[in-house]
Amino acid sequence: MSRLATKICGLSTPETLDAALKGGASHVGFVFFPKSPRHLDFDRAIGLASRVPPHVTGVAVMVDPDDAFLAQAVASGVGAIQLHGKETPDRVAAVRTRFGLPVWKAVSVKTSADLDTGRAYVGAADLLLYDAKTPEGAALPGGMGLRFDWRLLSAFDPPLPWGLSGGLDADNVAEAIAITCAPLVDVSSGVESAPGIKDVDKIAAFCKAVSRS
Numbered sequence: 249m250s251r252l253a254t255k256i257c258g259l260s261t262p263e264t265l266d267a268a269l270k271g272g273a274s275h276v277g278f279v280f281f282p283k284s285p286r287h288l289d290f291d292r293a294i295g296l297a298s299r300v301p302p303h304v305t306g307v308a309v310m311v312d313p314d315d316a317f318l319a320q321a322v323a324s325g326v327g328a329i330q331l332h333g334k335e336t337p338d339r340v341a342a343v344r345t346r347f348g349l350p351v352w353k354a355v356s357v358k359t360s361a362d363l364d365t366g367r368a369y370v371g372a373a374d375l376l377l378y379d380a381k382t383p384e385g386a387a388l389p390g391g392m393g394l395r396f397d398w399r400l401l402s403a404f405d406p407p408l409p410w411g412l413s414g415g416l417d418a419d420n421v422a423e424a425i426a427i428t429c430a431p432l433v434d435v436s437s438g439v440e441s442a443p444g445i446k447d448v449d450k451i452a453a454f455c456k457a458v459s460r461s
């Protein structure tokens with residue numbers, strides 16, 4: 249079991265969810281975004297969330313959701329909400345108040361100035377997830393296997409609990425942790441054999457690499 253928090257994101261089958269749990273993941277992510285190859289419908293999410301034990305947190309990942317969509321995602325049985333769109337601090341605070349769950353805000357990073365945009369979410373979000381900025385016009389705001397310069401974080405003092413995301417895999421996560429001292433790492437593409445297809449062996453290898461860090 250790792251001392252670092254680990255989120256395996258974009259899970260959509262019982263087998264791969266179980267691989268994440270067996271590997272010691274602290275968080276498992278369910279993506280509710282129809283444009284994503286990892287999109288889950290709410291019925292399937294209920295089935296998956298029911299397999300998640302109490303010591304693990306299911307995280308609903310959404311992009312600029314309205315309250316009705318949020319309500320359906322939350323009803324699936326998750327324990328946290330990850331907002332991965334252009335949600336403002338006021339919107340993040342309103343979601344946290346309305347749904348009573350911890351809210352993570354993704355911060356898209358390419359430059360050091362991007363890191364600073366997270367400061368506006370102090371008092372609104374519970375955790376900042378620093379993720380690689382995807383190109384303008386990209387189909388997805390996350391989950392594209394892109395990484396940013398981790399050295400940006402080595403000289404940065406995050407204003408909230410935080411996590412590192414973007415382009416991580418079993419081969420590079422130890423280096424990423426060593427450079428950034430991230431308390432939480434999050435992965436999606438790096439534990440897949442194809443977009444949206446999670447690989448149980450890659451999940452196990454990732455969890456093992458984190459646990460050795």
Ligand SMILES: O=C(O)c1ccccc1NCC(=O)[C@H](O)[C@H](O)COP(=O)(O)O
Pocket residue numbers: 257258277279281284285286309310311332379388389390391392393394413414415416434435436437438
């Ligand atoms: O994974 C997706 O398809 C996705 C779609 C829309 C918004 C966010 C999405 N993923 C969010 C995550 O938390 C991913 O784990 C994170 O972006 C890292 O992804 P990757 O670089 O592929 O490991």
